[in-house]
Amino acid sequence: MASNGIRDRVAIIGMGCTPFGEHWDKSVDDLLVEAATGALNSAGVPIDAIDAFWLGTLFSGQSGLTLSRPLKIDYKPVSRLENFCATGSEAFRNASYAVACGAYDMAMAIGVEKLKDSGFSGLPGLAAPADGTQAGITAPAMFSLLAPAYAKKYGIDEALLKDVMTRIAWKNHKNGALNPRAQFRKEVAKEVIACSPRVAGPLGIFDCSGVSDGAAAAVIVRAEDAHRYTDKPLFVKALSFIAGPAAGPIDPDYDYTTFPEVAASAVDAYRQAGIKDPRAELAMAEVHDCFTPTELTLMEDLAFAPRGTAWKEVLAGTFDLDGELAVNPDGGLKSFGHPIGASGLRMLFEAWLQLRGEAGPRQIPSVARGRKLAMTHNLGGAPGECVSFVSIVGSERSA
Secondary structure (H helix, E strand, O other): OOOOOOOOOEEEEEEEEOOOEOOOOOOHHHHHHHHHHHHHHHHOOOHHHOOEEEEEOOOOOOOOHHHHHHHOOOOOOEEEEOEOEOHHHHHHHHHHHHHHOOOOOEEEEEEEEEOOOOOOOOOOOOOOOOOOOOOOOOHHHHHHOHHHHHHHHHOOOHHHHHHHHHHHHHHHHHHHOOOOOOOOOOOOOHHHHHOOOEEEOOEEHHHEOOOOEEEEEEEEEEHHHHHHOOOOOEEEEEEEEEEOOOOHHHOOOOOOOOOHHHHHHHHHHHHHHOOOOHHHHEEEEEOOOOEHHHHHHHHHHOOOOOOOOHHHHHHHOOOOOOOOOEEOOOOHHHHHOOOHHHHHHHHHHHHHHHHOOOOHHHOOHHHHOOOOEEEEEEEEEEOOEEEEEEEEEEOOOOO
16 A cells, blocks of 8 residues: 555644533534633643644534634634544544644644434434445444354354454443543443344344544644643554445455455554554554444454454453453443544544553553553444544654
């Protein structure tokens, strides 16, 4: 893949993140102001110091005016973008590139989405341009296809695979119970998860992420300037984004046990960051657990486990908060819900806290043991037809 990367050329010096949940009493403007103010206060800079802004939102605004008006940043450059569920990450990627290339000294990436009052129980319908061959099924139905396909390919009893999916949901809710910003702050018993009402195929309610509102923001500067603002910046090691051919549903060779786009973006990101063994080198990973079989599949696409073995690692606790590689230590989409434009930056906020040793009761022990790298990952779309983003950030700049 032809990407040169911007390893250690920019750094995050401040972040803000609202609580995620049902914000019936707050507008999109309110959420944007709260997240931006948090990031500015964290960085110790006034808003006038920000040279340019990138806003990620799918449904909550159509232009830069969505941000310029509530923040009162008249005559500043504000770009609004969206890229399915990787929208917040795309805002971060574009802002980082703008600083890395020297166009601006300081930029803000901010993501927001307000879904609870959209009138839909899930994501509002949005049909991308197509040739008429795309499947017309719901998101839970599309992602439910992963489970029986995985069980069949690797010879796993479907009841055992349900136990694996249940443990993923149990883990993420257990982590989210420790997070004051999570939408669902309650542990859920495995028996409750396993017996929850079916939504699609083998997926019960607790196998699916929820709908919520939220916003998150980051302030980015050149790496050489970072310590002027904070003793603990995070340096950007890799940013990889790809869009797939979207041919999976009509490709007879696609078997629904992998996201090829995720695997490709992970390889690219590891190459940019110089990572050889992600499971041994990363301190944590925030991954796109929109549904429990998605997280299972991602453990293999991101090379955290060999093909056909991730289910064993899930049951063994490898990806628990105190496991060999903590996955979704903040509770993930399962505990936060998924306000599309905000999710990618919310994941980055957890990396910000964990690598700085500021995650409180859910602080992962691997940071104290010397691991200094974190990953965030989004996918948008569906199995066989998605976009994928992988970032890697670190608490130390390479010599």
